[in-house]
Amino acid sequence: MSALRSALAIVIRTQNYSWQKKIDSTLKTLGKMTNVFVYGTLKQGQPNHRYMTDGSKGKGKYCGKGCTDEKFPLVIASEHNIPFLLNVPGSGHKIAGEIYLVDDQLLQFLDEFESCPKIYQRSPARIRVVEWEDKDNTLGVKPSGDGMLTCFLYSTTTYEREWLKLPYYNNYDAFGVQGQPKYIPRESR
Numbered sequence: 001m002s003a004l005r006s007a008l009a010i011v012i013r014t015q016n017y018s019w020q021k022k023i024d025s026t027l028k029t030l031g032k033m034t035n036v037f038v039y040g041t042l043k044q045g046q047p048n049h050r051y052m053t054d055g056s057k058g059k060g061k062y063c064g065k066g067c068t069d070e071k072f073p074l075v076i077a078s079e080h081n082i083p084f085l086l087n088v089p090g091s092g093h094k095i096a097g098e099i100y101l102v103d104d105q106l107l108q109f110l111d112e113f114e115s116c117p118k119i120y121q122r123s124p125a126r127i128r129v130v131e132w133e134d135k136d137n138t139l140g141v142k143p144s145g146d147g148m149l150t151c152f153l154y155s156t157t158t159y160e161r162e163w164l165k166l167p168y169y170n171n172y173d174a175f176g177v178q179g180q181p182k183y184i185p186r187e188s189r
Contacts, residue, residue: 033059034107035141035151037066037127039074039097040083040172042110047174047185051109058106063099063141064133067170069126069148070094072155075166081181083172086163087121087155093170099127099151101139110154120154127151 041048044062052060073092074085085095102110114120127150129143143149174183 033061033101033103033139033141035063035127035149036100036102036107036110037068037097037125037151037153038100039085039095039153041174041183043098043172046172047183048113051113052100052102052106057109059103060106061101061139062133063101063139064129065131066097066099066127066129066149066151068095068097068153069128073164073168074170074172075163075168076172076181077160077163077166080184081174082183083169083174084159084163085153085155086159087123087157088164092168094128096130096171097127097153099129099149101141107152114154116154119158120156121158122152122154124150125153127153 038052040046042052043049051057053062070089071092071094072085073088074083074095076082077084086092110116111122114122116122126148129147129149132143134142141149169178169180171178173180176182
């Protein structure tokens, strides 16, 4: 990000660039950002998505869609039908989800929201980018030449062993699409 700031500082001093102030103000408001991959209730159209983009818990920017490079078991468990990505690499499916760039405040909220590290653990994972929104690279983050991006994701090593016998999904939907159990929102518990 500092290399991007240095390059932009030169461009900003150059005349005839009406967009430079917009880019500079965007960088100042974003600050330090982290790549996060979400696959459950935080995705677009899902019950907790508002936390990712409404600004109430920090700043988040949708970057695109992707899937895990490795296979994992994604199960729906507990009496609330919560999606759990079990940290058993190589088993299950490549998991579909969304990539966000989040600031430190939103990352801290996500850690609390995901009960990290007690229930979920945040760890880096290679994500294959399927669709990328930031074609002009205004955020200073982009997939590598092979279409990969390292993102944090929340998975769990603290699951009940019988969860390994549950059906594995590659894409989660809280509203029971494809026969999945419907999620019970926190507000209803």
